[in-house]
Amino acid sequence: MKVIEVRNLRKQYPNHLAVDDVSFEVAEGEIFGILGPNGAGKTTTVECVAGMRAPDGGTVRVAGLDPRRDRDELRQVLGMQLQSAALPEKIKVWEALDLYASFYADPADWTHLLDQVGLGHKRDATFKSLSGGQKQRLSVALALVGRPRVAVLDELTTGLDPQARRDTWELVEQIRDTGVTVVLVTHFMEEAERLCDRLAFIDAGKVVATDTPAGLIAQVGAEQHVRFRPSGPLDDAVLLALPEVHAVVRHGGQVSVSGTGNLAHAVTLTLAQHEIIPGDLRIEQATLDDAFLALTGRKLS
Numbered sequence: 001m002k003v004i005e006v007r008n009l010r011k012q013y014p015n016h017l018a019v020d021d022v023s024f025e026v027a028e029g030e031i032f033g034i035l036g037p038n039g040a041g042k043t044t045t046v047e048c049v050a051g052m053r054a055p056d057g058g059t060v061r062v063a064g065l066d067p068r069r070d071r072d073e074l075r076q077v078l079g080m081q082l083q084s085a086a087l088p089e090k091i092k093v094w095e096a097l098d099l100y101a102s103f104y105a106d107p108a109d110w111t112h113l114l115d116q117v118g119l120g121h122k123r124d125a126t127f128k129s130l131s132g133g134q135k136q137r138l139s140v141a142l143a144l145v146g147r148p149r150v151a152v153l154d155e156l157t158t159g160l161d162p163q164a165r166r167d168t169w170e171l172v173e174q175i176r177d178t179g180v181t182v183v184l185v186t187h188f189m190e191e192a193e194r195l196c197d198r199l200a201f202i203d204a205g206k207v208v209a210t211d212t213p214a215g216l217i218a219q220v221g222a223e224q225h226v227r228f229r230p231s232g233p234l235d236d237a238v239l240l241a242l243p244e245v246h247a248v249v250r251h252g253g254q255v256s257v258s259g260t261g262n263l264a265h266a267v268t269l270t271l272a273q274h275e276i277i278p279g280d281l282r283i284e285q286a287t288l289d290d291a292f293l294a295l296t297g298r299k300l301s
C-alpha cells in the first residue's frame with residue numbers, strides 16, 4: 001500500500017528552481033531513500049512532503065492527506081527529523097521529549113524511546129553536552145515521539161564518525177522493524193545501499209531514476225569484475241559462454257572476468273560445476289556511485 005505519493009512536485013525559491021519535477025511513491029513499511037548530491041533539492045522535497053513548505057506545483061499525499069491543507073492530521077501521521085535539531089542549548093534530554101510528547105494526543109512512552117535510541121543514560125543531560133551522534137539520536141527520538149506511521153530522516157549521519165554512523169544505521173533498521181515507514185534523505189552511497197529497499201536518485205531538482213539499489217546498478221549495466229586464481233585448468237570459453245560475461249583476461253595465474261548482471265554468482269557457480277576453487281577471490285561490484293555517474297554524468301560526492 002502506498003503511504004506517500006508525490007506527483008510532479010515543483011518548488012521555486014526567489015532566485016532558484018530547487019525542485020523542478022519530482023515524482024515518487026513510498027510503500028508502507030519500506031525504507032525509501034532520496035539520494036543526490038548537495039543542492040539537488042532533497043531537503044526541499046521532504047519539506048514539501050512534511051507540509052513545511054508550500055509547493056508551487058504538483059501534488060503531495062501522505063496517507064491520503066494533503067500536507068498543506070490537513071496539517072493537524074498530518075502531524076499525527078508523519079514525524080520529521082530535521083537536519084540540525086534546533087533545540088535550546090540548556091534544555092535537558094527528558095524536557096525536550098516531554099515537550100514534544102505534549103504536542104500529541106497519544107504519544108509514545110518516551111522513556112522506552114530513549115532506551116531504543118541508546119540515550120537512556122543521558123536523560124538528565126543538557127542538549128549542549130551531547131555528542132554529535134547523541135544529538136542525532138535525540139532528534140530521531142523526537143521524530144518518533146508522536147508514534148508516526150512515516151518518519152522522515154534528513155541527512156541523519158552527516159558529521160558522524162564511522163562507528164556512530166553504523167550505530168545509527170542499526171537504529172533506522174530497528175525503526176523500520178517496528179512497522180514505521182522511513183524516508184531517508186542522504187548523499188551517502190553506502191548508507192543508501194545498506195538501508196534502502198528502494199530509492200530515488202535526485203539531481204538538479206529532478207528524479208533521474210527510482211528502483212532498488214541493485215536495480216539501479218543493473219539499469220546502467222555498470223561493468224563488474226571478478227578476479228581469482230583457479231585451482232586447476234580452466235578454458236576461457238567456459239566463462240565466455242555465460243551471458244553475464246563480457247571478457248576474460250589473464251595476468252600470469254590470475255583470471256580477471258568482467259561483465260554485468262549477477263556476474264559473481266554466475267562465475268562462482270560455473271567454477272563450482274567444474275570443480276575449480278577460486279583462490280584469492282576478489283569481487284569488484286559496481287556501486288550506486290557508478291550508477292549515479294552513468295545516469296547524470298556527475299559524481300554523488
Ligand SMILES: Nc1ncnc2c1ncn2[C@@H]1O[C@H](COP(=O)(O)OP(=O)(O)OP(=O)(O)O)[C@@H](O)[C@H]1O
Pocket residue numbers: 013014015016017018036037038039040041042043044045187
Ligand atoms: N529558503 C531558500 N531560499 C532560496 N534558495 C534555497 C532555499 N533553500 C534551499 N535553497 C536552494 O535550493 C537548492 C536545493 O536545496 P535543498 O536544501 O533542497 O537541497 P539538498 O539536496 O537537500 O542539498 P543539501 O544536501 O546540501 O541540503 C539549493 O541550491 C539551495 O541553495
